[in-house]
Amino acid sequence: MKIKKVEIRDYKAFYGNNEFKVDGKNLFIYGENGSGKSSFYYALKDFFQSSSETLDYNETENIFLTKAQKGKGFIKVTFNPDKDGTTADKTYTLNKRTKDTYVAGDTSIRDAIKLKSFLTYKHLLDIHHITKDKEIDLFNLLVKGVLKHFKSVAITGNKELGELWEDAEKAVAKPTQSRTYNITQKRVDVDRAINAFDTAFKKLFQKNSIENILKYAQPILDKFGHNIELDLHYTQAKANTKYDAIERNHVRVKIKYQNKEIAKPHFFLNKARLSAIAISIYLGMIKRHIQGLPCKILFLDDIFIGLDIGNRLPLLTILDNEFSAYQVFITTYDKPWYEFVKSTYLDGNNAWKSYEFYARRTRKGFEVPIIRENHSNSHIQNYIDKAEAFFNEGDNKAAGVYLRSAFEFILKRFCFGKKVPVPFYLDNSKMKTDEFWKAVKKYKTTHAACGLTPATSTQINHYTNLVLNPLSHHDINKHEITAEIQGAITTLRTLKNELNV
CATH class of the missing domain: 1.20.1050 (Glutathione S-transferase Yfyf (Class Pi); Chain A, domain 2)
Structure with missing residues (x-):
């Protein structure tokens, strides 16, 4: 069993309907403090625990609901495949009055919670004393x-x-x-x-x-x-x-x-x-349980807080090798770490998806989570998709920023992968996109197998002056017009494919 979709309404930080398309993959979530990532953790934990105990929904209901809104919340989880391995959607629901997480003939949800495989950073706080x-x-x-x-x-x-x-x-x-x-x-x-x-x-x-x-x-x-x-x-x-x-x-x-x-x-x-040591003991105790269960979930909520980079990367490898049969959920508030993982470990990794949670104030004065799904497992493609989304909303300036980010990442990824020499500066701000682009074009002259075509090279040269120039974020004499943004989006997609990054 793999979670395909999670729907949460009026639970803890979540106000109204919130939908998460997991698609049977592992999920890596970045969230600001107060953005709802721990609410997502507890929503799934409560969903599974409801199969073996009675929960007080009044304690977890969103506190900003009006009297008329109260009592209508729920947590719905859709699995595909189902407990029998059939490729069909099976949805279970937990709400204030009813639940079907444990019924005669179906113990799959109750069996999953026996693994006790939900770990939050709070469980590790005693490390400090x-x-x-x-x-x-x-x-x-x-x-x-x-x-x-x-x-x-x-x-x-x-x-x-x-x-x-x-x-x-x-x-x-x-x-x-x-x-x-x-x-x-x-x-x-x-x-x-x-x-x-x-x-x-x-x-x-x-x-x-x-x-x-x-x-x-x-x-x-x-x-x-x-x-x-x-x-x-x-x-x-x-x-x-x-x-x-x-x-x-x-x-x-x-x-x-x-x-x-x-x-x-x-x-x-x-x-x-x-x-x-603590994480190893915890994961080891999960492994000692019977593993032949239809549904195995492992949720690690912000546990990277106490780990340095020398422990974080091995943990990801451990999860890959030791818990490949589990559906893994990871949350973090560390944005640089999230961006690093997204651009390396998750990039091109079809076993994972990523989401981003942000907290924004409503007109009524309280904050609610804003959920952003990254639709592609390609870091570059996500930049291009975001550029196109802003373009479709009429925000050419924002679209240009994401296109420049995509262009820079394409060039850096290619130069790194092909070991293309480029000038290096200790001061990162002195490394210019132009130098990477010149290095790529020079590489093409000595490597016929490189997929860069003359037509694409001409188009990039054209859009570098108009859209892809990193110094054009604020220039009153320049503005990104619609045709330029649209053309740059198409050209970067082509460049990504030709350079195979």
Whole structure:
């Protein structure tokens, strides 16, 4: 099963009807802060979770709805193929009153949520304060973060790991009352709750056990290329003597780096390495579940925040190689990173689509998401498409800006791919489009196989002076007229094809 389309109405940041054409592909989303990308994450998560629990739709309804508008929201997800592999649309709906995410004979949505494959940056926040007494302690990062929603009948029974820990915390926090609830009763309840958690959690650390937390996590960590070997030890929790707090609940770390044991891991592990470890553990716990499910979704919400470029690129490769059977959703607020991924990793990659979310104020005074779909998986084609869209709206100036961007990217991509020499300046602003274009034309004179035709070369020379000149953004003596924009759009499409970029 692959998600073909998502429709969201009046949910969290989304006001009115919003449609996302996923087309069965992986999705990479850029979103400004407050633009709705996390609302999209929670919409899909709530959709899948509704198959196994009752959700309070009142808590997630858009807060700017009028009384007459309330109660009409929904989350609809259309799959193709369906659970049986048939090439046919199958739509499931969650709204305030009804849901069909779990019905007799169709457990596909409920089975998918068992993977617990929705991870948000909030699950990684404990990375910033996980050292205790000069030792690394991963307890909160695991129990309250990346493994909070981990659930396995063989390990945690019918509850999530985080719920078992919450039960223990609630038992300790419950006050005694001399007549109705004395200290003896509290000791029994606290010991029972802590024992239930300990029994489950310690299974993840047993040596040579198929349940060991590192069985799947270590191979994924190896692919980050840090040459780190982990050994994790859990010190079981217990109540203090007064039974008003829990102590000794630590997950300690031993590390080997290139087969050499590190004496002080808290000095060695920076936030980027800790993030890689946490993500590896999380992804490893997903892999330990039964994989033969019709629907497998992996959603990573803004988790690139804590990763440097040395970890970000390996993670994309890991997702490609280890989670190729999953439909992957990634969000980020980092625009330079998004543009880099879109122009390299996503460019020409038919397995992916990209969307952009922006927040804009309505006439009523509140902000709503503005959703922009990139229709092509070609970075260059997206520039040309945007130029044409602005041209069709009568904005020749904006169209010209996107055409110049497309022209520059075509030339740079060609010169890089063919190793065409061009003048280099440390100051990037001194690198001129003219020099790239001259280098391409010179390359053509010595490489007959180059597809650039004399007719296209003549047209580019013509439009360089009129539209494709980067210094023509503001010139009162120049303006892009319709015929020039239209001709430049056609010529750049031809140039893209002739140079095969």
